[in-house]
Amino acid sequence: GRPAGDLVAILPPRLGRATVERVAVNAVLAGALPEHFPVILAAVEAVAQPAFNLQAIQTTTHPCSPLIIVNGPIAKEVGINAGYNAFGQGFRANLTIGRAIRLLLMNVGGGLPGTGDRATQGSPAKIAYCVAENEAASPWEPLHVEHGFPVDASVVTAIACEGPHNIQDHFSYTGLGILKVVAGAMGQAGSNNILAGGHPLLSLGPEHAATIARDGYSKRQVKEFLFEHARFPLARLGDEY
Secondary structure, eight states: OOOTTOEEEEETTTTEEEEHHHHHHHHHHHTOOGGGHHHHHHHHHHHTSGGGOHHHHHHOSSOOEEEEEEESHHHHHTTOOOSTTTTSSSOHHHHHHHHHHHHHHHHTTOOOBTTTBOOSSOOGGGTOOEEEOOGGGOSSOOHHHHTTOOTTSOEEEEEEEOSOOOOOOSSOOSHHHHHHHHHHHHSOTTOTHHHHOOOOOOOOOHHHHHHHHHTTOOHHHHHHHHHHHOOOOGGGSOTTO
C-alpha cells in the first residue's frame, strides 16, 4: 500500500536510496512472492537502524552478514522454515527473503565484493540468511517477546553473524553437560568475540533446549552460564596477544 517512491532506508556504503520500488525490484530478482514483501521491507528497515552499524558490516574484512530472524504469525503464514535444515536449502521463503536483502545491499548499498565489500574470504551466509524461530518447540519466551513485543506480533530481528558453526553433543543428558559443550565451542581462538567481548548467537535444537530447561535453567541463566564459561585463556595464544 505504500507509494513506489517512498524511502524505506539509506543503505551504505554507497548511501543508496532503498525506495519501495527498488526494494520490490530486488525482491522480484530474488524470486520472492508478494506475501514475502512485508518481511523484506521490515528487514530493510531493521538493518538500516543506526544501532545495527550497517556501514561497518557492509565494508568489514570479517565474513559477517545480516541474519534475518522472523517471529510471530507471519513466519508460518509465508512458510519460513524454523525446523529441519532451517539454515539450509529447500524453503523458498527463507532463501528468497535472505537473497532479496543481499541483492539490496549490493545493488542499492554498493556492497560489491572487492570494492564496497572488503570481506577477505566471505561466507555462504552472505548469499541468503533468513530463518524463523521455532516458537512452538521452545521452552522459553520467543526472541521478540524477550525484547518487549506482544507474543502475537510479527517481528523481524536483524543480527550480524558469521555462517553457522555446528555444535554436536552425543553424550550429555543433563542441561549442565550440554551447556559445558556449548561453552567450549564458543570459547575459541580466531573468533571476533576474542577481540572485545562480542555478541555470539546461540541457536539450540528443540531436544537440547528441552533438556536444559528441564534441569531448571531459564533463558537468562543460560546466557549467564555461557558468559562465565565461554572463555579462551590468553595463555594459550601467542605473545603478541
